Amino acid sequence: MMIRILVGGLAFALCVASALAEASAAGARSLPMQFDLRQEGPADICGEKCRSWISAIGTITSETPDDFADFSREHDLRGATLVLDSGGGSVHGAMALGRHIRRFDMTTTVGRTIALPAGPASSERRAKLSPHADCESMCVFVLLSGTTRIVPAGARLLVHQIWLGDRRDDAVAATYSAEDLVLVQRDIGRLAQYTAEMGASVDFLELSLRIPPWEPMRALNRDEIRRMQVEAGPQLIPPSVAAGVTAAAAGGTAASSPTVIGGTRRGHDASARGWIVDRRSGQRVIVRSHPLTIEGVELGSFEITLACGETAGSVQVDYSERRLAANASAIPVRTVTLSVGAQSEPLQVTRSEPLPRSFEVSSRARGSVPASFIGYFSEAGNRALLVSTVSANDARTTIRVGNSGIGPAFARLQESCGSRPLHATNVRTGQAGVR
Known part of the structure; x- marks a missing residue:
């Protein structure tokens, strides 16, 4: 019994030492x-x-x-x-x-x-x-x-x-x-x-x-x-x-240079920088547009819209994108996922189809996320919203969207939604708690 205790204690000490070394x-x-x-x-x-x-x-x-x-x-x-x-x-x-x-x-x-x-x-x-x-x-x-x-x-x-x-x-x-x-x-x-x-x-x-x-x-x-x-x-x-x-x-x-520095892209409105408050169908929303790229090659652009959720303490997210495709019928978007910190929220793809007489695919997805998910992203500091997509041909995109303007915009959205502090998942740890 004593030997097992000593061995167990030694194993625990080694695990702690290893964890401390990794943290260091x-x-x-x-x-x-x-x-x-x-x-x-x-x-x-x-x-x-x-x-x-x-x-x-x-x-x-x-x-x-x-x-x-x-x-x-x-x-x-x-x-x-x-x-x-x-x-x-x-x-x-x-x-x-x-x-x-x-x-x-x-x-x-x-x-x-x-x-x-x-x-x-x-x-x-x-x-x-x-x-x-x-x-x-x-x-x-x-x-x-x-x-x-x-x-x-x-x-x-x-x-x-x-x-x-x-x-x-x-x-x-x-x-x-x-x-x-x-x-x-x-x-x-x-x-x-x-x-x-x-x-x-x-x-x-x-x-x-x-x-x-x-x-x-x-x-x-x-x-x-x-x-x-x-x-x-x-x-x-x-x-x-x-x-x-x-x-x-x-x-x-000479051909090597940053892909874009402050320039305009087709399908991306350079005048709308960061997250902005807008009104659509008489409702206050937050909107952000962003280029869609793979290794700097422009595929198109996407837009994310945040609106009041159907239930208290939730936010409705709408995602829409248009991307170029040589064979548009072969690459419908299958999944769209948003991630902040340790938490990920999948959206449901509602449409992904070629546009008539075009080499573009138009896709839409929507879902409901906890207000704390957006709240953590909107806090000051180096926070990012990762927007990931997977298409039918396994083509994958991951775009890091910054939080410029989201803080005051989200505060205004919460005012219009009548949001209050809520019990929700802590985005940092994935554990339940009060924000």
Whole structure:
């Protein structure tokens, strides 16, 4: 009995330690990038074959290149392995960091560094390395700085367009100036130059620049990683490039640019930015229109309308879209789902059919959602409504709609509906409670 209690207690302690380690790792990714020299453990298992590496965990900032330079003065980094675990960050910071790394002829890879508890006879803290990690956005450009680049099978490389950071949360609703366009185009040219310096294919940059900020980041597949020379050994990188000599190839990327910055799209009213209050059939409603894209290619547009629900504490949602289709009869929309936080609400598709004498499919869906679902989305901060569709041919779209304007608009809608605080599902956790 005592043995079972001890074993159970040990198992519980290990589970708690593992959960705390994962929570700590997740928190570290949100902090400015930190560099640490790590050694593999447990020592009694790997023995003389214990590996050493430099962990690079966290967000890339404008100070990260200087932090790495300070770290390099304290440690001999030539030929070392740098393990990246980052959600990206500053464009300029990432390029400066990558050029620092290239000087040390390092191997770059992706992985999650997991700290191990110190042994009973030693205060030395060792770590183990898991291949299951993400390198996102500008982190992938830092990965290119290694003269040897390794992407484990369990790792993910996720890319998207560069964008003005203060307008990424709701890019379609934001406004842009000519100066903003100049800044973005200039940085694209610098990224093209950097990509060529590091010996990767310009196709990698082109693919990254397809994905607008309202779509999920695009994961590179194994073929793309190899073909675009994101993964490479020294023998695959020309000597002049490995030495840091720029192969002036920036001019070859003139076609690469953000899909849209403040421009107008067919079927999308650029004058109606964000969520707006309107009146339809004598009823106050909230309306939002948005482009419908897959990897930046415009398919059409959709509109979401929020109105008073049929029951207290509910909101009626209507979804309508029009999308281009070469074979319109083959791709009716089968499902439409809205997601906020941990909660998803399916809508019922009421119609999806080709328009007469047109290459477009018109689709409609509707449903009732809890007021708390919209209420959580309308709160200030980086909140997003994910709109996902699946068609009969398994074509899928996921669009991230920001919450610009939804706060005051939803307050006005609640006034007209006579809404009161209600018992409803907590969107953060999926548990019942009072909002």
